[in-house]
């Protein structure tokens with residue numbers, strides 16, 4: 001395959017570099033740090049005509065990013081996990097400012113217990129912040145999605161920030177062949193940022209983020225955000241078409257794999273979808289007619305594309321790589337609500353929780369998932385949440401518990 | 412050596428033009444707003460105010476703003492980071508020829524004491540450390556005012572707030588001493604820091620004029636006598652602000668590259684005169700006078716000025 005070998009993190013940095021960003025406020029956190037390190041170096045050596053500044057926290061970083069974008073600069077920043085949560089209040093603020101910045105989140109499970117490995121409780125916690133969200137499966141897609149993100153964010157019909165997500169370790173530190181797009185073609189795809197409604201200047205004073213009194217103006221501005229986010233579906237379509245024309249790679253809001261004659265469809269997102277594809281191939285080899293639907297754009301929620309892909313199926317399974325304690329999976333709720341009104345909705349929706357803290361999903365587990373989906377589809381009754389956790393894993397856990405109690409007894 | 416004003420020698424020299432227009436929803440007699448009004452006479456209109464949550468957030472309430480300049484409301488904890496983003500972006504856009512130099516703005520953080528002393532301390536420290544070219548205007552009303560006057564790290568010993576009430580266990584109300592933010596700022600070695608009070612307009616205006624000659628962080632701590640939180644009649648704001656300075660409780664000073672000068676040496680009236688004007692200290696006088704607490708406040712002031720050695 002063409003392209004140079006690079007990690008997802010470096011691909012993200014290349015995305016920002018090719019987008020010609022002006023300003024990068026930064027803060028380190030594993031597994032994202034490599035992105036800002038690369039950008040720092042490029043800004044320092046003059047390869048990127050951008051200002052890079054190390055901030056004192058992600059809360060400050062996000063504020064500086066939003067403020068820089070509000071002043072009219074093209075802004076990039078990146079974080080992960082605890083950092084995203086530390087910035088949480090500001091995510092809502094900058095979305096309300098309607099600034100078209102791009103934030104990369106490298107997914108990492110949330111403390112406690114603290115870990116470095118990925119799942120999606122971090123990025124999904126931010127799903128209602130007003131950021132659009134694109135979740136990438138490959139390193140190439142990380143780079144390409146950042147370019148698309150700027151194009152969509154800066155469109156007059158949208159003017160909202162975009163979060164591009166990639167999984168920690170599985171993408172961030174995994175080297176894959178990545179084609180670095182030609183800067184001239186990027187320029188044809190992404191026009192320079194000349195926002196009509198942003199900027200602070202002496203000749204045109206501007207008040208942003210002001211207080212409102214009462215529910216009416218508040219509601220008006222919030223509705224505006226929602227409608228703009230919904231506009232992003234059309235803008236994404238246009239951007240995807242232009243992107244394919246220029247670069248030959250096609251990205252839709254959702255991506256189907258072997259859906260054509262599939263009875264049962266498993267829904268996944270991000271890097272683990274690659275495992276899902278392999279599982280689909282394996283199941284098909286054993287005679288099961290199954291397919292995979294990968295959610296790529298999560299905000300705006302691509303309801304129509306989801307219904308189109310899932311209507312008429314026997315069973316749908318949603319593999320949530322997140323856990324809402326006391327509820328189950330997050331995405332399955334949205335999928336179920338989306339399908340409810342379709343007369344040809346699947347006969348069963350099953351919910352699986354897996355990949356927490358980067359835990360593997362084994363072949364045997366995928367077998368079981370497809371078997372249970374088939375059963376549920378035939379019975380016309382969904383199930384879940386099913387918490388994926390194998391006996392072998394539990395034996396490993398018991399060993400750890402024995403060690404923990406022994407070390408306590410030693411004291 | 413006494414401090415000499417160079418730009419503003421007479422009250423007539425203070426521009427008559429207003430830059431913070433009247434009609435805002437802030438309380439009548441707000442000392443902080445008066446300090447800002449005076450500061451803006453020197454800062455002018457080519458300003459972007461980067462605001463932290465507090466009373467002043469209500470200055471710009473859709474569809475109104477009292478400023479002829481720009482405004483960005485951020486959060487309670489990160490206005491200095493907002494200033495960083497705006498300043499950096501303006502610099503980049505000017506350098507790349509996308510913004511004419513004449514459109515440049517002064518970036519001014521506008522935050523209360525709760526924000527300044529507590530929540531935004533890390534963000535402020537970061538901005539000073541990075542040498543950000545900005546103004547910081549802290550209007551210090553010595554409490555979380557906007558939420559109904561709760562204890563902040565700027566609340567002085569002996570004041571009563573809604574979360575440091577006068578009680579049997581704590582008859583004095585607030586038992587902590589006011590955090591010395593001036594010295595915290597000074598430890599960062601910014602080029603310019605000053606305290607100001609609205610009742611001393613020439614001193615205030617002169618300091619803003621002097622600050623303008625420095626690139627980097629220019630930090631102001633403005634005494635913001637607050638009728639609503641300090642419990643006195645709004646008409647008495649000038650008197651309260653004056654006594655804060657004349658008793659020595661609110662020293663007027665500046666620090667240029669760390670070197671401190673007191674810009675006004677008060678004759679130092681007894682602190683009682685200041686305290687008894689305000690409802691927040693009434694429990695120190697009624698029903699029984701808390702001599703000990705009042706003496707403690709007086710001794711702290713005396714010790715401060717002994718150490719100043721003027």
Ligand SMILES: Cc1ncc(C[n+]2csc(CCOP(=O)(O)OP(=O)(O)O)c2C)c(N)n1
Nearest residue numbers: 464465466487523524525526554555556557
């Ligand atoms: C993160 C966060 N926590 C709490 C608040 C609530 N809040 C709004 S204004 C305010 C008081 C701020 O006090 P200060 O900075 O002294 O300004 P003042 O209200 O006195 O003008 C508080 C606590 C908030 N806006 N944001």
Ligand code: SF4
Nearest residue numbers: 437438441466637639
């Ligand atoms: S509460 Fe105090 S500081 Fe706040 S607006 Fe009223 S007078 Fe001013």
Ligand SMILES: [Mg+2]
Nearest residue numbers: 523524554556
């Ligand atoms: Mg206050």
